[in-house]
Amino acid sequence: MLLVLLMTWVALWILGRAWSVLWPLVIALLLTTLTWPLARFLRRHGWRPGLAASVVTVLFLLVGAGTVVGIAVPVAAQSGELVDGVVSGIQQLREWAAGPPLNIGDDQVSQAFDAAAAGIQNSVGSVINVTLTGVGTVVNGVVTTVLAIFLMFFFLKDGPRFLPWLTRQLPGRLAVDIPTVAARSWDTLGAFVRSQALVGLLDAVFIGLGLWIVGVPLVLPLAVLTFVSAFVPIVGALFAGFVAVLIAFVSNGPTDALIVLAIIIAVQQLEGNVFQPILQSRGLGLHAAVILLAVTLGSSMAGIVGSLLAVPVAALVAVAWNYVREQLSEPAREEDTGEKSPPQESPAAESPGAESPAAEPA
Template identity: 80%
Template sequence: MSSPLSSTKTAAALRTSARVSAELLLILVAAAVALWVLGRMWSVVWPLIVGLFLTTLTWPLARFLRRHGWWPALAASVVTVFALLVGAGIVALIAVPVADQSGELADRVVAGIDKLREWAAGPPLNIGDDQITGALDTATDRLQDSVGSVVTTAVTGVSTVVNGVVTAVLALFLMFFFLKDGPRFLPWLTRQLPGRLATDIPEVASRSWATLGAFVRSQAFVGLLDAVFIGLGLWILGVPLVLPLAVLTFVCAFVPIVGALFAGFVAVVIALVSNGPMDALLVLGIIVVVQQLEGNVFQPMIQSRGLGLHAAVVLLAVTLGGSLAGVVGSLLAVPVAAVLAVVWNYLREQLVEEPREPEPEDLPEGSPAPS
């Protein structure tokens, strides 16, 4: 027969479970409140995050200039203007080719739709032109009925563009001040905090900054390699919009896994519409080869120490971030997960018990005493 349960141990286990559950609930409530406050302050927080990302990319150049005798303000000004020129050049690389080739691409899209209609009219689908025309008429009627929502969407788009410009301007100003006064931040923070916090928070901030900088710079370099190789393949195959697609590949590299899939999908669709299915398959093959080289050769070489995150954690973080905050969430998911890992590792270091040296009375007889 099995022994009866101990009422004392059962009650103690229930009390422990209740206490742990209450503590977890308090942590979740605190996290929810922090996220709510973050959402209310997002108009300020988002430019701050973008400014930090830009600073991690441009800090090596600013540090190089400062080490060679440049004044901090002058070095920060030169690097900020350089970053602004690079950003304007990237926008021009996207906008000008799209504007030049938009008419040709639209014609090829129409031709592709006509081919699709011809294919749908034959076996095995055997969809008649009257059915296709009826579907198009229905779609047109729905579009006309939703003119108000289309206008609202257009107004929202204009508002989004204005907010994007304001965010970019604020991020550039913040980047300038970070580049100019960044090295003085941690000493200032140490003087402002009391007791143990004066050591812990600056240390966590320093580690988080190093991790964030390693992530952003390595992703930028890997994205540049992807853009060069994929863009070269698209150029050899004669796919239109090579420069915009290459720039899109570079930008999407900052969203691990999901960004590469999205950029590859866009490139394959453009190749399918413009050059046909054979070139689309070739483009798909080029993208797969480049992604394999990135995952197995480029990234292990560049991210020698890595972020300490498993690929499954990265994928889950990107998925969760995208479901919570869309594109912005996908972009910030991996850096946030990496910073949380840094915080957890530091807390674990502080909570690990130091090995206790044995006292003399604990040693066997005849053993030498510890020095």
């Protein structure tokens, strides 16, 4: 037991030291599961692996750029109205604060602004440090994204050769066990990404419909932002909801902003407690309660990254456990019946790792 605990600690320490490399690798794997069906379709219709991977990567970049443009252009086109709405919203807040029960006068507001300005001036060093930290985070994010896209291209191009190569490198029974678990894990990651995309689509449709009924502007960009942010647990939903409520406040007033806030809370509760557990439990073979507990544990241990990776990690652990259980139960069945069970076909026949390199064009 002490040896197992020591090896676990060493493995976690190595993962922590190599996280700058592992994080782009994880993102690339998730992106590959999302784009692999199109690459597989092109390869099956005679496209060479490099050409298919290049086309899919370029299309992915175009979709990403189109999403950014689809959000930024309408916002820029209505920036004047948004600025006027912000000024009007601030004036409404001052008028509301001046009345009962707060009865805050203009002199008190001015004193509050002066105190805030003095506090900012006194903490210039802290502001600079926070700014530099934010800039460093943005730079690291850009580097991670670029590296993940390059890795995604190579996974799309050479992914089917990985499992045959891994089979040749491993000795004995490991040459069968590990590639089988890897193929099943690939299918599980694909199910996770597809279920997450479906959950994000449901969020975008319901929230966008609510914004359209209330009469909030920029419905389409807000719906697209909701769909994209659904892939980032907790923070993504909070950010998209904050933007929607802010735009509703500055354009339609506080009443519509409260209505939009109620719609977003209702949809998020429905998504977090109904849609996401049900869809992910069906796609990943995990009970909804297990998914909720995994997300809670992951977020408490590693924050946003932990909540993002909690469900796929739990699903991969379940895949490995199910395979071990199958292998341990096979000898008992053979002893009881006196017959050898037929070999099981891997369910990952459609995954990148399941294609034979001999079937690929040279």
